[in-house]
Amino acid sequence: MSSFVVALDVGGTSMKGGLVSESGAVLLSERRPTPRAEGPEAVVAAISDFISHLAASGDGVPAGVGLAVPGLVSGNSALYAANLGWRDVPATDFTTLDIPVLLGHDVRTGGLAESILGAGRGLTDFLFLPIGTGIAGASIIHGEPYGGSSGWAGEIGHTPVFPDGEQCACGQFGCLETYASAASVGRRYSLRAGLEGVKAEQVVSSDDPIAIEVWDEAVEALSLALATYTLLLDPSVIVLGGGLAEAGPALFDPVRTRLVKRLAFRDAPPLIPAALGVDAGMLGASLLGWRAAGRPELGPGWVMDVRSGPLVS
Amino acid sequence: MSSFVVALDVGGTSMKGGLVSESGAVLLSERRPTPRAEGPEAVVAAISDFISHLAASGDGVPAGVGLAVPGLVSGNSALYAANLGWRDVPATDFTTLDIPVLLGHDVRTGGLAESILGAGRGLTDFLFLPIGTGIAGASIIHGEPYGGSSGWAGEIGHTPVFPDGEQCACGQFGCLETYASAASVGRRYSLRAGLEGVKAEQVVSSDDPIAIEVWDEAVEALSLALATYTLLLDPSVIVLGGGLAEAGPALFDPVRTRLVKRLAFRDAPPLIPAALGVDAGMLGASLLGWRAAGRPELGPGWVMDVRSGPLVS
Numbered sequence: 001m002s003s004f005v006v007a008l009d010v011g012g013t014s015m016k017g018g019l020v021s022e023s024g025a026v027l028l029s030e031r032r033p034t035p036r037a038e039g040p041e042a043v044v045a046a047i048s049d050f051i052s053h054l055a056a057s058g059d060g061v062p063a064g065v066g067l068a069v070p071g072l073v074s075g076n077s078a079l080y081a082a083n084l085g086w087r088d089v090p091a092t093d094f095t096t097l098d099i100p101v102l103l104g105h106d107v108r109t110g111g112l113a114e115s116i117l118g119a120g121r122g123l124t125d126f127l128f129l130p131i132g133t134g135i136a137g138a139s140i141i142h143g144e145p146y147g148g149s150s151g152w153a154g155e156i157g158h159t160p161v162f163p164d165g166e167q168c169a170c171g172q173f174g175c176l177e178t179y180a181s182a183a184s185v186g187r188r189y190s191l192r193a194g195l196e197g198v199k200a201e202q203v204v205s206s207d208d209p210i211a212i213e214v215w216d217e218a219v220e221a222l223s224l225a226l227a228t229y230t231l232l233l234d235p236s237v238i239v240l241g242g243g244l245a246e247a248g249p250a251l252f253d254p255v256r257t258r259l260v261k262r263l264a265f266r267d268a269p270p271l272i273p274a275a276l277g278v279d280a281g282m283l284g285a286s287l288l289g290w291r292a293a294g295r296p297e298l299g300p301g302w303v304m305d306v307r308s309g310p311l312v313s
Numbered sequence: 314m315s316s317f318v319v320a321l322d323v324g325g326t327s328m329k330g331g332l333v334s335e336s337g338a339v340l341l342s343e344r345r346p347t348p349r350a351e352g353p354e355a356v357v358a359a360i361s362d363f364i365s366h367l368a369a370s371g372d373g374v375p376a377g378v379g380l381a382v383p384g385l386v387s388g389n390s391a392l393y394a395a396n397l398g399w400r401d402v403p404a405t406d407f408t409t410l411d412i413p414v415l416l417g418h419d420v421r422t423g424g425l426a427e428s429i430l431g432a433g434r435g436l437t438d439f440l441f442l443p444i445g446t447g448i449a450g451a452s453i454i455h456g457e458p459y460g461g462s463s464g465w466a467g468e469i470g471h472t473p474v475f476p477d478g479e480q481c482a483c484g485q486f487g488c489l490e491t492y493a494s495a496a497s498v499g500r501r502y503s504l505r506a507g508l509e510g511v512k513a514e515q516v517v518s519s520d521d522p523i524a525i526e527v528w529d530e531a532v533e534a535l536s537l538a539l540a541t542y543t544l545l546l547d548p549s550v551i552v553l554g555g556g557l558a559e560a561g562p563a564l565f566d567p568v569r570t571r572l573v574k575r576l577a578f579r580d581a582p583p584l585i586p587a588a589l590g591v592d593a594g595m596l597g598a599s600l601l602g603w604r605a606a607g608r609p610e611l612g613p614g615w616v617m618d619v620r621s622g623p624l625v626s
Contacts, residue, residue, distance in 0.1 A: 125462035139545070141454060148547020149438035152579055155544040160575060162476060163537055171577030224476055228541055231468040232452070234461020262473060264484030266465055 005289030006054045009068040009106065009281030010047060012036060012083050016278070017050050019058050020286035022295065024117070024302025028057055029282070040085035044093055051095045063295070065101040066288030067094055068109035068281045072151045075102050079151070102292035107154060108145035109284035110241070110276075111138025115145070116299040117283055118275035119239045126235045129156065130242035130274065131222075135177040139233060157181065161224040179221035182244045189214045204247045219251075223258035230259070230269055241274025248273075276304075318602030319367045322381040322419065322594030323360060325349060325396050329591070330363050332371050333599035335608065337430070337615025341370055342595070353398035357406055364408045376608070378414040379601030380407055381422035381594045385464045388415050392464070415605035419594055420467060421458035423554070424451025426597035428458070429612040431588035432552045439548045442469065443555035443587065444535075448490045452546060470494065474537040492534035495557045502527045517560045532564075536571035543572070543582055554587025561586075589617070 004027055008017045015034050019027040032050055035042045047067070055062045071081030078089040091101040104112065111128035114120045120128065124143040129135070135157030139146045147153050157177035158170050165174025178184050182200040189203040190196055192210050203211045226238055244251060252271050259268045276283055283304075290298040317340055321330045328347050332340040345363055348355045360380070368375050384394025391402040404414040417425065424441035427433045433441065433453060441451040441458075448470030452459045460466050470490035471483055478487025491497050498513040505523045516524045539551055557564060565584050572581045589596055596617075603611040 123462075137545075141459065146454065146546075149436075149549035149582075150547055153545065153547040155547075155579075158578070159541040159544050160537055163474070163533070168577075172575060220476070224473055228472040229545065231472050232450075232466065232542065232545065233459075234463055234466040234468075236462035262485065264481075265471070266468075269462075 003060065004058050004062055005286055005293060006051050006058075006062045006065045007282050007286035007289050008047065008051060008054075008066070009109070009285050010034060010043075010070070010084075011106070011281075012070065015047065015050060016282045017054050018282050018286065019054055019062070020283070020289070022063075022290070022298055024286075024299070024304060026279075026283075026286075028054065029279075030054070034084075036084060040087075040089075043084050044086075044089060047094050048096060052097065055097055055099075062097070062099055062289070064099055064289040064291075064293030065095055065097070066109075066285035066290070066292060067091070067101060067103050068106045068285045068288070069103060070106045073103050073105045074151065075104075078103060100292040100294075102288040104284065104288045105145070105147065105151070105154075106281055107136045108138045108147060109288060110280035111140055111145045111284070112287055113276050113280045113284035114138075114239055114241070114274055115140045115143065116287060117302055117304050118280065119241075119272050120237065121300075123236050125233075126237045126239060126269075127226075127229055127233070128239045128241065128274065129226075130280075131181060131240065131244035132242035133181060133183045135181050135242075137229075139235075141233075156225055156229065159225055159228065161221045161228075176221050176225045180218040180225075180244075182242070185214060185218050185244070188217075200244060201247065204244075204250050215250075216254075219254045219258060222255050223262055226255065226259050226271075227262035230263065230266070235269050237270045237272050239272055239274050241277070241280065245273055316373065317371050317375055318599055318606060319364050319371075319375045319378045320595050320599035320602050321360065321364060321367075321379070322422070322598050323347060323356075323383070323397075324419070324594075325383065328360065328363060329595045330367050331595050331599065332367055332375070333596070333602070335376075335603070335611055337599075337612070337617060339592075339596075339599075341367065342592075343367070347397075349397060353400075353402075356397050357399075357402060360407050361409060365410065368410055368412075375410070375412055375602070377412055377602040377604075377606030378408055378410070379422075379598035379603070379605060380404070380414060380416050381419045381598045381601070382416060383419045386416050386418045387464065388417075391416060413605035413607075415601040417597065417601045418458070418460065418464070418467075420449045421451040421460060422597035422601065423589075423593035424453055424458045424597070425600055426589050426593045427451075427552055427554070427587055428453045428456065429600060430596055430615055430617045431593065432554075432585050433550065434613075436549050438546075439550045439552060439582075440539075440542055440546070441552045441554065441587065442539075443593075444494060444553065444557035445555035446494060446496045448494050448555075450542075452548075454546075469538055469542065472538055472541065474534045474541075489534050489538045493531040493538075493557075495555070498527060498531050498557070501530075513557060514560065517557075517563050528563075529567075532567045532571060535568050536575055539568065539572050539584075540575035543576065543579070548582050550583045550585050552585055552587050554590070554593065558586055 162174035168175035475487035481488035
């Protein structure tokens, strides 16, 4: 008589967990810190504790667990996460409970949620691009997030938009992320202005010529990456999310204009804001939980209470 | 008792047709010019004639027709081809015979052949990139060529590899094709050297400093586009075909080296030569013909007499 799943979205700094019913109601939602500094095993143990706690908070036994994690992921194993120090952690290590568990890649799980419950509802082929501290995308192809031949697809943040550009923390040159992530916009402005710790949102709204220049370069980098994505994969829409999408028209308007300008012989796909904000990963994990429970049909019928504008992520 | 299909690959200058048995034997192979100068209807009529001729050359009635055409294509309609002047030509217009017809996009049909019969045999997720007069790619995703949300995917030749680069014939700036197609390599060298009509193969093998520079720029453009593709779509291999792939090590070696250099945190996929050469489109069309005939299982079991090195295309 299980009527809910445990859903957990594991990030580098915090974990967002919840209980989601078969009608899509979020029965409970909690956040805990990710004890990354304590090492890989501590994070696994913290996840297991969190899952047990959430499960015990529900009315009955959960039908399944869905878990969104960073790195290289298969359905039943966290294969590799540089960020968390994981190597080949089986899904069963994440819980002591005897219930089915399904793992998903964090960004693609968010993309799954946007595709079934959010901005991409009803669409089968589009790009979900959350722009936060870093940039990675989820290509939704034939209705499902696409991981590539070995799970490493979606690294749009490290595509070389400016071939002779600045070196990225990843070692490559001219990566989208090093110009257009929220962290990079803040960092690049701070450096040029001789200031410390200026945030991207301050740069976006500033009329300081240095801020305008840094933001212009971010917009140009994004437009180039989105033009390339459009030409390669012909998405029906591009869904922008993450913290930077909160800039709203200050982001969407110039990127849209530049994208159109970069494309000569085809239309640009519409740019639309993500609908699920910070909940995308957890909601996507709930869909994985229901898949683990043998109920893959759940999701499309859910009525979500989502905000229509861009949200903080 | 039909035991063969009619397969036709329609290019801008010539059409390659054949009869292919259910065991993959090419029973007949012929080439005719594409009467493009005579207008859209003349090309449709020439295709219809060619199909009738091929069908009549076989022993019995063909089980189906597969047709590879340029432009925007659905299975049962040639929706748009700037090159040939077509708009919404139904598949049934291409033949007077009462047999099932399936259309496919030219490059993707070649990719289908390489995936089932050629260099990508046994692989489900890779890039097929023929480099000829122009450059377009076929992304094989989950074992099938991917057309995107509306059939316009694969335009890797028009991705902006050099954002401030030369203007392409398409109107955009810095397109891969304008640096790295066989036509562009010849054109760019001829222009700089003050010569006329030098071919790409002469540029590749020349030790003239201008030729070295032009070839270097082509290699750099290709490496950038392939790095971006790899990061976005994580292909298991990249299959290079078309006329320029005939350059062999002069193309593969430097592109491989540069691709590895552009990728810092992940391995480069192997670059391998296409196996089917100029026959890829026709062989892919034969697979479409068998699908039209209700025999989609044919192909994987065929033993092809393919050359293992790069071929002219």
